[in-house]
Amino acid sequence: MSDNRREFFRVSFVRAITGKVGLSEKEEVLVDISSLSAGGLVFEAYLDFALYEQVICSFELLGEPFQLEGKIIRKVAKEHNFEYAVQFNAGQRSVSKLFQQLNTYQIRKRKSVLND
Secondary structure: OOOOOOOOOOEEEEEEEEEEEEOOHHHEEEEEEEEEEOOEEEEEEOOOOOOOOEEEEEEEEOOEEEEEEEEEEEEEEOOOOEEEEEEEOOOHHHHHHHHHHHHHHHHHHHHHHHHO
16 A cells, blocks of 8 residues: 555656745745645755745746745755755645646656657
């Protein structure tokens, strides 16, 4: 039996997508997002955020911009940077919109693999 406790499916990117994370829109830093779900994301950055800090995450998926609030729930120190996991505090409208985009992304990704 699987021990997967996730509420939403997660998309892992072969090449990280670029996004911005910050304490406010004025204090954003560029980050590499390695995986994404309607419930949160995983990113790497050089900036040292505090665990449980509230952040704003901005990114684009298939040309659709997203700006979601969340909190850092995991922090792992790496050799040259940090890896963070963020849990979104998004309302149903944002989660639904992101879920649809992730589903479309997965379908396109599978079709491109099948057609190669």
